Amino acid sequence: MSQVLLARITCPNCRNVFQAPVEQILDVGQDPTAKLRTINGLVNLVHCPHCGMDGQLNLPFFYHDPKRELALVYMPLEAGRDEMERQRFIGSLTSAVINGLPMEERKGYLLQPQIMITMDGLINKVLEADGITKEMIEAQRAKAALLRRLVDASSEEIMEVMIRENDALIDDEFFRILLMNLEIARESGQGADIQRLIAVRHKLLEASSEGRRIKVQGEMLEALRNEPTREKLLDLLVEAPDRRIREALIILGLPLVDYRFFQLLTMRLEETPEQEEKERLASLRAEILEVRGKVEEATRALYAERSALLRALLQSENPEALARRRFAEIDQAFINLLTASLEEARSTGDLATVRALQDVWNMILKLTEETLPPEIQLFNRLMNVESEGEVEKLLQENRELLTAPLLQFMERAAAEMEEAGDEEITRRARFVLERARALAPAAAGFVTSPA
Numbered sequence: 001m002s003q004v005l006l007a008r009i010t011c012p013n014c015r016n017v018f019q020a021p022v023e024q025i026l027d028v029g030q031d032p033t034a035k036l037r038t039i040n041g042l043v044n045l046v047h048c049p050h051c052g053m054d055g056q057l058n059l060p061f062f063y064h065d066p067k068r069e070l071a072l073v074y075m076p077l078e079a080g081r082d083e084m085e086r087q088r089f090i091g092s093l094t095s096a097v098i099n100g101l102p103m104e105e106r107k108g109y110l111l112q113p114q115i116m117i118t119m120d121g122l123i124n125k126v127l128e129a130d131g132i133t134k135e136m137i138e139a140q141r142a143k144a145a146l147l148r149r150l151v152d153a154s155s156e157e158i159m160e161v162m163i164r165e166n167d168a169l170i171d172d173e174f175f176r177i178l179l180m181n182l183e184i185a186r187e188s189g190q191g192a193d194i195q196r197l198i199a200v201r202h203k204l205l206e207a208s209s210e211g212r213r214i215k216v217q218g219e220m221l222e223a224l225r226n227e228p229t230r231e232k233l234l235d236l237l238v239e240a241p242d243r244r245i246r247e248a249l250i251i252l253g254l255p256l257v258d259y260r261f262f263q264l265l266t267m268r269l270e271e272t273p274e275q276e277e278k279e280r281l282a283s284l285r286a287e288i289l290e291v292r293g294k295v296e297e298a299t300r301a302l303y304a305e306r307s308a309l310l311r312a313l314l315q316s317e318n319p320e321a322l323a324r325r326r327f328a329e330i331d332q333a334f335i336n337l338l339t340a341s342l343e344e345a346r347s348t349g350d351l352a353t354v355r356a357l358q359d360v361w362n363m364i365l366k367l368t369e370e371t372l373p374p375e376i377q378l379f380n381r382l383m384n385v386e387s388e389g390e391v392e393k394l395l396q397e398n399r400e401l402l403t404a405p406l407l408q409f410m411e412r413a414a415a416e417m418e419e420a421g422d423e424e425i426t427r428r429a430r431f432v433l434e435r436a437r438a439l440a441p442a443a444a445g446f447v448t449s450p451a
């Protein structure tokens, strides 16, 4: 558990006293937001209810990232009257962290946390553990600032000049920052920002070197998707202008990179009269082998990790707590593994294993459901109850959730189901929508039908 205490705080601005929650333990293993909050200076932020002033409390806390084996204590110099008191406090935080962990996760590094006396120092340590250096942070700031300037550019011509002058700064990371900004704008519903960011991206794709590269890569991947054959993959690999594009092609076309594929490549190599082209194909062959090896190694390592997690869940006395702690690792690879294990247990008639795996499956569905907004949870339940009578009952019980955004979501979902062509599901979705509409206005007290 991340530890939260209520503290009495005297506002430095209006001198009024109020209570606010403060965090003493930030455990990334249990609260994945803890890392971002730490990096962005959002830990122990308080808001004075009397004068409205916001500020960050300079209080000690323990930062723990089990995956990186990182244990840090933020201990500003003004905390504690003397060294003794400081040491005692560090000791009590440390034991609180250790006691909060299951036996198998109590490791030696926790006993010797590194003491950080400034927030900047702590943030740098956290980033360093991710392999991010100060220089990289500076570079990232410069990229974010350039993106801002591009978004604010008053004309296309100015945008083009800025792109030309900063071509070296516009790399794959720059495009990632752009996508991240787009996502944030989408989530917070900032339509104008979305439009401008899309316009900037469009311009970048035609005017920057990296943009043109991304465009070519996108086109080549699309060509492979449209014609997923060994011959096409080989043609594209031969044509591809750089290694990153070739890597992307190999990853997408991995199932095609087999013995027959290499036969094709060898044949082409032997048929080529030019010595230079022969050498190019030979080095291409070496490169493909190397990339394939790396991808397979990474996949193997990932599946080994997920398989260890599945075993731990099956053996744990409290699998739900474990699954919550390691929710970030419950990804597509984990689901693939779980599905394959279930199939295998079913085919061998191992009923005990089938039941155990089924329990894990149900628990994960439940946890996944929890991460959804309550409105969406309601919609999922409405789609899954047995009878229309139960739909009615659920809707009656949850009238306060029947808001305009939910009705819009239901409309979109129904339309998508119709498009997918499943009549039974579409009929249910239409029924849910119709009943929800009938019940909504009275409950929510406003007009719900969108334009």
Ligand SMILES: [Zn+2]
Pocket: 011, 012, 013, 014, 015, 016, 048, 049, 050, 051, 052, 053
């Ligand atoms: Zn105040």
